[in-house]
Amino acid sequence: MSTHSLLDALPPESRQRLLDTAAHEVPLVLDSRVFEEGRRADRFWIIRSGRVEVDLHVPGRRPAVVETLGQDDLLGWSWLCSPHVWHMGAHVVHAGQALEFDAATVRELCAADAVLGRAVYKYVAETVAERLYGTRKRLLQLYGPQADIAED
Numbered sequence: 552m553s554t555h556s557l558l559d560a561l562p563p564e565s566r567q568r569l570l571d572t573a574a575h576e577v578p579l580v581l582d583s584r585v586f587e588e589g590r591r592a593d594r595f596w597i598i599r600s601g602r603v604e605v606d607l608h609v610p611g612r613r614p615a616v617v618e619t620l621g622q623d624d625l626l627g628w629s630w631l632c633s634p635h636v637w638h639m640g641a642h643v644v645h646a647g648q649a650l651e652f653d654a655a656t657v658r659e660l661c662a663a664d665a666v667l668g669r670a671v672y673k674y675v676a677e678t679v680a681e682r683l684y685g686t687r688k689r690l691l692q693l694y695g696p697q698a699d700i701a702e703d
Contacts, residue, residue: 601647630654
């Protein structure tokens with residue numbers, strides 16, 4: 552994962568505008584759901600402290616944990632592209648704090664400020680790519696050709 556947060560990836564003026572216009576601090580309450588798969592994605596978070604598991608609904612079973620996120624990680628990207636619906640859920644496993652961003656306001660800021668927009672879209676795209684690569688590696692460990700050998 553990147554060693555910096557979305558805020559670190561922004562030019563100082565853009566960062567301040569984003570913080571002043573679209574962000575506020577929120578608690579991450581232990582054992583709470585941050586968002587649910589299938590619901591409207593109208594915000595996102597940068598985790599300041601604590602841990603959040605991103606999970607996937609599995610009918611008849613507990614949600615499958617896809618990834619665990621912590622300090623400086625971006626939580627949520629479904630807000631960026633239509634239809635703005637969460638594809639997964641998120642559950643707080645260690646209480647903490649996060650910066651919560653209003654997605655509609657951020658999209659408006661990105662449309663009005665090309666520098667901010669490029670930086671946000673680039674950061675989110677790189678984050679998605681890194682996480683997809685990590686998921687691919689985990690799936691290969693579980694189901695790849697070597698997985699059969701490890702079970703013997």
